[in-house]
Amino acid sequence: MNRRRFLAVGTGAGVALAGCVSYPSADDGPSSESLLRDAVETRRHLSDLTARRTMTVETPSETVERTERVVRQPPAKQRLEVLESTDPDAPVGSVTVTNRETTWEYNPETDVVDVQFHGTKVDADRTLRVLEALLEDYRLGYEGTTTVDGREAHVIETRPPLDETGRRIDLVVGDTTYAVPLSTDELEDLEVSRTICIDDEYRYPVRERNEVRDGGEVRYRLTVTYEDLAIDEGVESETFTYQPPADAQVVTDGTEPEGIFDSFDEAEAAVPYELPAADVPDAYLLDRITVVERAEKYGGVTTTLWYNDPNVVARELYVVVRERARFDPDVLEEIEIDGRTAYYRDGRIQSVFWDCGDVSYEVSSLVDGEPLREITASIGCR
Template identity: 30%
Template sequence: MSRSRLTLGVLLVAVLAVTAGCASAISGDPNPDRIAEQMQQRLDDIDTVEGVKVMETTRDGETNTTVTEYVRQPPNKVRTKVIEGGQYRETGDLRVNTGDKTYRYDASENTYTTYDFDYNRSGGYFDADTIERVLNNSEVSYKGTDTVAGRDVHVIELTRTERDSTITIKADKEHWYPLAYETSYSYDGTTTTMSWTHRRVSFNEPVDDDTFTFEPPEGAELQETSTPDTTEFDSVSAANEATAYEVVEPDMPDGYTIETIQEMVIDGTSTTSLSYTNGDKGAYFSVSNESSDMPDGESVTIGNTTGTASSYGDTTSISWSCDGMRYSLGGQLDQSTLVDAASAVGCS
């Protein structure tokens, strides 16, 4: 599930959990399968969404604003154009998802890129596991009603108990579609607030047939992109046989088991990743044959080398290099535990 779909799912779980007829979803014995079915039915009632959205990011007292207009046709067609650029996106930048491909146009460079768009809707937008995790890890409260872009909305506050953060959502009463959103988080002593709200929005209006096609502007150049080759393995030993470098497992704490093992190769760079689970907690380890600069963070000793450690929310990660290889280990674990686990890989 992509990040945008997961975010929409989180918002709609919150709306569903507090609106009339669904309050039982967060009391007693929640039924994620039933909630997922109701949410999917409500989403299926939306044929198209058109709108203008204002997005703001405030950091260190400075606010960056970008305004986009978009047309969305569920499940996977989207056209988004920047009509007022900001620090990160230029006026005229364009993204089109046609259903099987994604096109991105950079107005400042007059270049565009294209990617294959792999979308699997077999499980719908929302699965029961995702919904159950949201309900278990969040406190949802109803804050009344408001108006956004001339439409009545529910105001919901979603407190993520595992991250000590609060999200405010304003969702359309009729369609349960989020029309405004605001959240704040702190990292490395800096507080960042992100928000977006609709200036206008309409549902189920007819759209032109060519809305979700892409025609390069005059003179625009295609930027070649590489598609990574991905291989799944059923054991670390199998990964070692297939890769040109040794994959040494970190000494993970009791309870952590390997969920997936994968090698990704792009432009000659190979990265092998191991993902771990322990109940509702996760961790990851990766090794790559490209040694890039270390990320900023606290200096830590790993074996006979020095790496860096950093934290974001409840996730801590450490990175280090050795003999031209780059290593990373992270998860919902404290720094000392990660350093101990990484020492099994180390650098001799």
């Protein structure tokens, strides 16, 4: 079951996103910036979320809708159960369950469970990044209040930077990405609008609407709404594991980890090299150690030591030990740490790579400003 197909992908050309040079907020309510800052802080420290989520796509020729029960523990854990649907790619009874190591996708029509192993996957919080981008880059307008699921919510209209074009939008309420399925004709005449409703009590997005208009005609509209929203009320740990139906066909994808360990001693007994005890910042705790056996050209036996800050969503760093190097010095910045040559990568994930005898190391962080050089120096060459 490919859940992304619900939101059809169009051609690769861009839609001009309309907007004005200035876009003032109303004077009789809280500022849009303060509301989004509150939403960012709510998401950054959110432990769990449950809701009934409805997604509706409208075009001049059809309307497709599905309603799901959503349970989340950002950044990695999620459970989706389709309750009602007119979407042929997500029939009623479909289930998707994800944790840090595995995703199960069950399609009741085919009676197939697709199991995807991703023990080395990095779990960034896309929703948090979208909220931060809206706050930092978009022009915002406060449009008063409305009622969502019987609760007061503040309406914010967002407009992108004047030079931004594109036809893909990361959703805040939908926790995914959708593409506007339009033809390439007369794209310059199209206007994209995006409205977000933030619950007054929770200070969290509960509705999002994206529209593409051609003059006065709505060419495409997507609306996502949360009902029965509950934040930080606790969920059972077994929520994020899944037992396939007894008669279902199980199809696996990816490399299943050799082991997922809670301690150095257990992990070290399973690998052919010594594991480093990295000196990480005090806020970080060792979350788990994953061991994956790969082909030699992909690094051989690969051990990842995951550290995260339990008080901040997606504040995570990790140390990787491989039997063979998996970095290209020619495309990285050469640096020196304690007299040893290493290589630095900047981007969404900041990383330092270096070789040491029979193993290769990597230290990476999802957060700017973490002391990667100091962590690297604490490992050195063992």
